[in-house]
Structures are given as structure tokens and as C-alpha cells.
Amino acid sequence: MIKIMATGGVLDPGAMGLEQHFSDAEMKGIVDAAHAMHLKVAAHAHGARGILAATNAGVDSIEHGTFLDAAGAQAMKAHGTYYSATLMAFSGVQGLMGTGKLPRNPKPRLARRSTSGARG
Numbered sequence: 001m002i003k004i005m006a007t008g009g010v011l012d013p014g015a016m017g018l019e020q021h022f023s024d025a026e027m028k029g030i031v032d033a034a035h036a037m038h039l040k041v042a043a044h045a046h047g048a049r050g051i052l053a054a055t056n057a058g059v060d061s062i063e064h065g066t067f068l069d070a071a072g073a074q075a076m077k078a079h080g081t082y083y084s085a086t087l088m089a090f091s092g093v094q095g096l097m098g099t100g101k102l103p104r105n106p107k108p109r110l111a112r113r114s115t116s117g118a119r120g
């Protein structure tokens with residue numbers, strides 16, 4: 001299997017945020033190439049648009065899915081996409097906040113999650 005960064009993550013130092021990092025065509029190309037080699041594709045995906053785009057591109061699983069919305073969930077159901085919520089990853093990051101062990105301060109993105117009504 002391969003895992004692609006369909007979106008950024010809460011600890012990423014980059015400025016691209018939590019949304020889609022590949023075009024729709026790029027993600028479809030990655031998925032088609034991987035499937036042609038009999039590889040499953042897991043998508044690291046936090047933002048709703050990235051989750052939806054990765055799902056529509058045909059990835060086999062959504063990892064994290066922090067801001068999964070109804071449209072994304074419906075698309076995942078229609079495509080038979082697996083969901084790995086990795087709730088312990090969020091809990092682990094919360095436990096490291098304020099310890100100086102994180103590469104940068106993830107508080108703004110984590111705070112956004114905790115006030116968005118997202119599950120978990």
C-alpha cells in the first residue's frame with residue numbers, strides 16, 4: 001500500500017493548511033497507477049474538501065478525517081472507502097502540547113478542530 005498526503009496535517013510547518021494538496025487529476029493519476037500495481041491507497045486527509053477529493057479519486061481509505069462532513073461521508077459510503085479515524089493520534093498530540101516536544105505549536109489547528117463540532 002501507499003499513503004499519500006491528500007491534505008496537510010496539524011503538525012505540518014507548511015502554509016498549505018489542512019486542505020487538498022493535489023489536483024483532482026493528480027490524485028486520480030496516483031490512485032490509478034497504484035491500483036494498476038495492485039497497491040491500496042491510504043489518504044492522509046484532514047480537511048473536508050481534501051477528504052471528498054481523495055474519495056472521489058478512488059482512494060481505498062481516509063486516514064484521520066478530522067473535518068469529515070456529510071458530503072465526504074456520503075461519498076465514502078458510495079465508494080466503499082474505509083475510514084481510519086486515528087483518534088489516538090489526536091490524543092497523543094494533545095498530551096504533547098506545552099511540553100516543547102512538538103516541532104511547532106499546533107494549537108491554532110487543534111483549536112479549530114475542537115470548536116468545529118467535529119467528532120472525537
Ligand SMILES: [Zn+2]
Pocket residue numbers: 009044045063064
Ligand atoms: Zn497521516
